[in-house]
Amino acid sequence: MSAENKSITPDDMRIAMRMMLNGMLNNALKHFDHVDVRTLRVLQYLDLWRGTAEEPFGDEVDLAVLNDPEHPRRLRLSPGPSLVYTDEGIPPRNIIVDLSILLLSGKSQVRKAAMDNLDRMVLAAGVSVTPKTQMTLAGFRDNVVKDDGLAWREAAVEITDALADDALFALQGVSQSLELPDILQDRLNVFARKVLHPSNSSLIDSVNLEVVNPSLNHPNLTAVIGGIMEHSESLAGACAAYVDRLGFVPLAPPYGLAEVVRRWIEANPETDIWEEIWGWASSTLGPVGRYHACSVFVEFPEYVPPDKHPILWQEVLGVVGKAGDMEADDPDEDQQWALRCALARHYIYHFEAHVPDSEGESITSLAWWFAGKVAQLFPDTPGGSQFYRKNWVSDALELSARKWLHTKSIGKSALRHATLILPSPWAVGLLAMMGRKLDDLKPDEQEEIVRIRFHNALLAQAIHRLPFSVGESDDPTYTFEYPLTDIIAKWSAHQPDEQRKGLDELVAEDQNLSTAKGICDALRTLGDTPLHNQIVVAFALRTMVYLAPEIGNDVWEVIAESDWRHDVLGKTDIKVLELLLSAFAILHAGGDDKWLSMFPRFVAESCEAAEEEELRRLLFYYSIQVCLVTDTISGLQRLLRGAHKRKFIVLTQEFREQVEAYAHQYPAWIRGRLRGVLAVLRVE
Numbered sequence: 001m002s003a004e005n006k007s008i009t010p011d012d013m014r015i016a017m018r019m020m021l022n023g024m025l026n027n028a029l030k031h032f033d034h035v036d037v038r039t040l041r042v043l044q045y046l047d048l049w050r051g052t053a054e055e056p057f058g059d060e061v062d063l064a065v066l067n068d069p070e071h072p073r074r075l076r077l078s079p080g081p082s083l084v085y086t087d088e089g090i091p092p093r094n095i096i097v098d099l100s101i102l103l104l105s106g107k108s109q110v111r112k113a114a115m116d117n118l119d120r121m122v123l124a125a126g127v128s129v130t131p132k133t134q135m136t137l138a139g140f141r142d143n144v145v146k147d148d149g150l151a152w153r154e155a156a157v158e159i160t161d162a163l164a165d166d167a168l169f170a171l172q173g174v175s176q177s178l179e180l181p182d183i184l185q186d187r188l189n190v191f192a193r194k195v196l197h198p199s200n201s202s203l204i205d206s207v208n209l210e211v212v213n214p215s216l217n218h219p220n221l222t223a224v225i226g227g228i229m230e231h232s233e234s235l236a237g238a239c240a241a242y243v244d245r246l247g248f249v250p251l252a253p254p255y256g257l258a259e260v261v262r263r264w265i266e267a268n269p270e271t272d273i274w275e276e277i278w279g280w281a282s283s284t285l286g287p288v289g290r291y292h293a294c295s296v297f298v299e300f301p302e303y304v305p306p307d308k309h310p311i312l313w314q315e316v317l318g319v320v321g322k323a324g325d326m327e328a329d330d331p332d333e334d335q336q337w338a339l340r341c342a343l344a345r346h347y348i349y350h351f352e353a354h355v356p357d358s359e360g361e362s363i364t365s366l367a368w369w370f371a372g373k374v375a376q377l378f379p380d381t382p383g384g385s386q387f388y389r390k391n392w393v394s395d396a397l398e399l400s401a402r403k404w405l406h407t408k409s410i411g412k413s414a415l416r417h418a419t420l421i422l423p424s425p426w427a428v429g430l431l432a433m434m435g436r437k438l439d440d441l442k443p444d445e446q447e448e449i450v451r452i453r454f455h456n457a458l459l460a461q462a463i464h465r466l467p468f469s470v471g472e473s474d475d476p477t478y479t480f481e482y483p484l485t486d487i488i489a490k491w492s493a494h495q496p497d498e499q500r501k502g503l504d505e506l507v508a509e510d511q512n513l514s515t516a517k518g519i520c521d522a523l524r525t526l527g528d529t530p531l532h533n534q535i536v537v538a539f540a541l542r543t544m545v546y547l548a549p550e551i552g553n554d555v556w557e558v559i560a561e562s563d564w565r566h567d568v569l570g571k572t573d574i575k576v577l578e579l580l581l582s583a584f585a586i587l588h589a590g591g592d593d594k595w596l597s598m599f600p601r602f603v604a605e606s607c608e609a610a611e612e613e614e615l616r617r618l619l620f621y622y623s624i625q626v627c628l629v630t631d632t633i634s635g636l637q638r639l640l641r642g643a644h645k646r647k648f649i650v651l652t653q654e655f656r657e658q659v660e661a662y663a664h665q666y667p668a669w670i671r672g673r674l675r676g677v678l679a680v681l682r683v684e
Helices: 010-029 037-045 063-067 108-124 131-140 149-164 167-179 185-196 200-204 218-231 235-245 257-267 273-282 288-299 306-320 335-354 360-375 382-404 414-421 425-434 448-465 485-492 497-513 516-524 531-547 549-559 562-569 574-589 593-609 613-630 634-641 645-665 668-680
Strands: 082-086 094-098
Touching: 037 149, 063 082, 063 108, 082 167, 108 131, 108 149, 131 149, 167 185, 167 200, 167 360, 185 382, 200 335, 200 360, 218 235, 218 257, 235 257, 235 273, 235 288, 257 273, 257 288, 273 288, 288 306, 288 425, 306 425, 306 448, 335 360, 335 382, 335 414, 360 414, 382 645, 414 425, 414 531, 425 448, 425 485, 448 485, 448 497, 448 531, 485 497, 497 516, 497 531, 516 531, 516 549, 531 549, 531 574, 549 562, 549 574, 549 593, 562 574, 562 593, 574 593, 574 613, 593 613, 593 634, 613 634, 613 645, 613 668, 634 645, 634 668, 645 668
Parallel strands: none
Antiparallel strands: 082 094
């Protein structure tokens, strides 16, 4: 029979497959003198292991301690991935047990003891795991304790992998490690990485929020509230359920905790709302519960006892003070809000860098949800929040921002926009709510220091929200979508002439900057105005390009003037330039041909003409970002091949070194995009 006519049998296929697997195995293992236990179990499951002896993994574990949750040699530790006990040596040593890894033991009694501990955690102690992990546990729990080699090895690897890739399980690992930092420092490093830089599979692909896109699913929000009311036996229980299911973002009153309270009062009119709400809020960790309590009494001031208004105003100041201020260094001022806002921004950057085709609102909702979970790990004190923000979150935020700057723009989302540009969406939202019934909150009866602090907070938040009279929705989803015009007008009526003058000037500025003509006129004369005016205009432009993107054509007429670019982009204050460039980035990403083709050249020209090194560096890095967004290199080529190319030798090397230092932490698709830029990033 000729070779052409010989048929391939199933046995031939199996032999060929076997030879291929063995070849792959030999190539994979030839550089190693040992393999880890997980690899061993996978190879055994595939019948590729030719070892003669069973790995004695798990033999050293004390089963008596493992089987007894109350064993006296167990160290007191909250439920989680680790178990710590002391051995019977002299002196005794601390033994650290990774429960999930014990599932890979060759002894069924060890696997059973480990699985029993995991079951007690997940089923009885309430340790959270993702739905994906829950399905894995349900599907393989029984098999992991069997004696059948194929069954238990497959089950052990599946469960171990699921737990190792579970961001919620890692949260508990961090919590445990913080309880015993001297003993579990190495474990803390492992779990902290998983929490601060979660993989797509560990969170984005594994967690489904009840309402993914709140602005598109108002009926679903109402349905969730209905379910909460149906199953809650107390007002405190209803509040806790609301915060857990919906309250991780500041939803508007029809979908907020105020709606839960309104429904509760209808069914239970005798309830002491003030005592019940603040009793619940005081028992919660972090500031979010207190925000929601404030939102209830701002919406229903009739439930504030006459002598309790000063308490409410102090609580309001705790939300709107400098909430979310990343530069706040006072350990007693707003650190808990600053921590949460920094975490939310970090996770937005991280998720968008790893899921480039994601939808803005769903990503931001998930970011706030997980930020709340992470913030609860840390001590519920201003000092603790400040420490972990500076020593943990700041570095993670810097890395995620670096990755994010190399991505393309994500779709429009009010929640995403507010999270990234406002000091705190929660603060702006509560202020906007207060404008509805401010007079009923007795502002004139408060102490002068309280009124001064509130006045300053209102000014600071309003400037970031300029133009605050633009963007009102007929059916807002979030509290920050309400305009600030009501609170500013009503608060102004209660102020002395000097303070009222400042508010009146702010309102006039808002009216001037709320139209395309007004903001473009302000842009044209930007270089001739004081610095604080420039900052106000830049804030307003950043908001307007989101709320009214059609303004792009009018803004283009301004930046197309070479004299304007020379006088403003090349000479302005660095803070103003950062704000302007962030606004231009939005217009550039969604702009027409002239924005896409001409804008990179404008940036390059301004970079060449910049007089200060700090401005030149910012414009150079922005030129790289523009090239990545448009997939063109014309702007960079102008800088690196033109008459001023010597100015950029140091900056070019600096950027290359940064990419080399961080590239291993970038997702593959970003590394691929950077290759094209790096190929031309040399001065010739």
